[in-house]
Amino acid sequence: MSSSVAGVLAVALLVAALWITYRPFGDYMYRVFTSKRHLRVERAVYRLTGVNPEAGQRWPVYARGVLAFSLVSVLLLYLLQRVQAYLPLDLGFHGVAPPLAWNTAVSFTTNTNWQAYSGESTLGHLVQMAGLAVQNFASAAVGIAVAIALVRGLARRRAATTQAATAGGRGDFPLGGGSGTGDELGNFWVDLTRAVIRILLPISVLAAIVLVAGGAIQNLHGVRIVDTLAGGHQAITGGPVASQEAIKELGTNGGGFYNVNSAHPFENPTSWTNLVEIYLLLVIAFSLPRTFGRLVGDRRQGLAIVSVMAALAIASFAVGATFQALHHGTVPTAVGAATEGTETRFGVPNSSLFASATTLTSTGAVNSFHDSYTSLGGATLLFNMMLGEVAPGGTGSGLYGMLVLAVVTVFVAGLMIGRTPEYLGKRIGSREIRFAALYFLTTPTLVLLGTGIAMGLPGERAGMLNSGAHGLSEVLYAFTSAANNNGSAFAGITVNTTWYNTALGLTMLFGRLLPLLFVLGMAGSFARQQPVPATVGTLPTHRPQFAGMLAAVALIIVALTFFPALALGPLAEGIHA
Template structure:
């Protein structure tokens, strides 16, 4: 039955790809539609408050400047809220101010759509902090990623350096996509038993007569945008494994569908916006096949367990899994949350088999298996540009994409963005393993300890936010180090992609000839997959060989 549940969940996601993708195109095409009657008044009011001219377009530099400026201002405001929460209202449990390094890490985490938590939510944040510094940036960070992805697509098909208006894209993303979806999902979660209240914690008497403090809060509203916006994090420290965040199999299904819904639909929308559905499906197929291989690997690994469990007569690895969901739903949740760079968890990744942990790490290291809001598509298109250039050199065909030549500038920018990702994972990991204070935070020695540190920086670089949970990351070194990695992982790729979009937008479209490399065929899809996997293996295999792979071999003796 577990495999049937997985198949039904994937089928639901696939059935939603086309209608949701079509809706996304209507949201961002700037043309008049029936949606304007309902959303228009709210959006025009927002534009007046912000001082934005709705019809004003931006070149890539203006668009990038708006992205960085708006995100920087929100980052400062979030940091101040966390540092001053003791003196601010809506703090019924009297929670103290967050320390400086942890506040920096948390503010960076949520503005970059990473949602890494070095704190336990119910014990470290007031309700106001949960609303202003956690839930609010879940909307804006997801909308920012969406806006940049849409701007890049406009650059691919544009005839001039006009990528749209960032503030308009941001507002439309929130008003027409994230708010309506989150409202619907939140109502369903409340129906299933997820708390949604401004009242503080309550004290209950257990059956044994002991006193227990039960934390409540605005959980349903956070959970909805957390998954719809592929944000991650959680109101409670145990995340979606907590029965208040994920009480039933139905809420677990909704969580998985929500985190995969928009990343998959955006790839289909890409095909519609460039007026080449085959190209969209080619990219979708590459991402989808990698995801299915990863999902199958983790399912087999968790069901088979390891030799050490076999000798004990244990069938399958239930360590760290919620018995409410079982192995299949835990494995699917793990594959989905690291593929969509969401970071939410319904089981402890620390307790996965070594190969299960390998899959979670690999998806974050590749960072293009659908990915988060816009990020997966952007990284997938980076690899596509590189694949076109490599294939063009190998077979002597003109490296072109959608009729525009791929030249040195675009390849250099794509290469920089792709090389920064492994650099900000491997270099900090190596540094951490040379520092006594950083090593002291590792709960497990040897190969598993290496995986803990590697996972933490991979999660930050991929803007994922999940953790192996065996690492005490609430130290100045990890708070600042992972914070810097999250900033670099988020904005360097955005800068590179917008620069590429600006460059391609001004290029002349050349007619298709017999020398043009076709990029919407099954053959090119296979080439794209191979290049993604080869580059990923050459970059990360040595580190993975010392961590999860070595651990698997040791446990299989």
């Protein structure tokens, strides 16, 4: 079987698995966030933390909960790394240096999982489990919670009703327990707890068992010296790998237990576990549109959103795989593919599929070396992140990113026909558009400003392995990955420096928290509105025409914003080659 045929079959199998999951999993998440019943373990968590699960929250209170939880998480994870040498299961490692500890704490709290260190030689098992793995669950749950809050704002049909209204149709639905005024978005702590306990934790346990069955390791072993086939010796670190790998992919986190991430056989042993991991990093993001459709009372809206996500994702893989096949140079031509930096057990098609999936989501896990991709293949990965990671995007962040795009699309369409724009019965005015504009301006500002400063500093340019267009691509990729909370790297630059640890840490922090605030502000604005009845002039947002417009707006925003930077980096390199 040729590699191209194998790649097509892998994509077909993945699409089939996601489509089979779309309805039941989306419906399950709908029930999770509309149920008025609290599980016993959830009630114990609320008592322990002093949370009143029956209290609803307006958007400023909900946002303060998100910010407080995130900032406290950064502090605790920072302290855990600094005192590592005094903790059990430290494997003899010292405490992490302050700049790197800051960068790593921000990285895992913001769902970025950018790693400026080698995991197996820097962090002990306790920090990996109690620090990084815990944040893998928490940061993913925050993204889901914010997405659900935005959907609640859109779904509000009455402005002064209680949350106790019966779910269903296009009316109000329960916010996970409690009652309150109609402009409340739910309770952040309830949403966070339910996302972890009812969604992320049980699936991660099952996924870890599957990965162990496929050959991933799960133990508490320290460093062991083994004999190699060449007669030498090698130090290999064991650890609780499968459990961390499961939530790393499911929560679109991406931080690897080992330095080479999902290219390591202990993390990703075979070609079929590779497909399982790709499925895990896509399944929640592709199923949330079904949840959205159920919550707004129109399943067609969810189908419209997921169709755009799927079309962009398939196009990305096709383009990326094609550019990898259109190799140049003596060695790639001789072997028939651009195989440098690619694991032989995966091959070029499965590596391209993994790379597309991980950059289209905010995962950042890698099973191949992105710096070794062809110039235009690497440009595709950059473009995926610059798209805002909405196809399907991160856990929760993909859905709310696509919904903000939908708001902009409806606004543009309204300007074209001279009608006040409406989306799901809510008017889109200046306040909503300001939130949307701030949302879309945040990431480009961080990316272009950070890249420009880095390229202007002689010391940071000296840390680049490559010069010219490829060197610019490496720096541009680093800041694009950080600002979009992706975490993958082109590599080729030394980033474990005080400047890069600080600059990328700030980029990750602002790239996560500012968009979250703008999304919640938009959700609160929608929640306060009275519904607008649909008329013959209302733009239908469930038809293929709107889906096409939505995809076009997403592509145009990226082209207008990032084309100059891409032209100086990977595109210039591709033309020169």
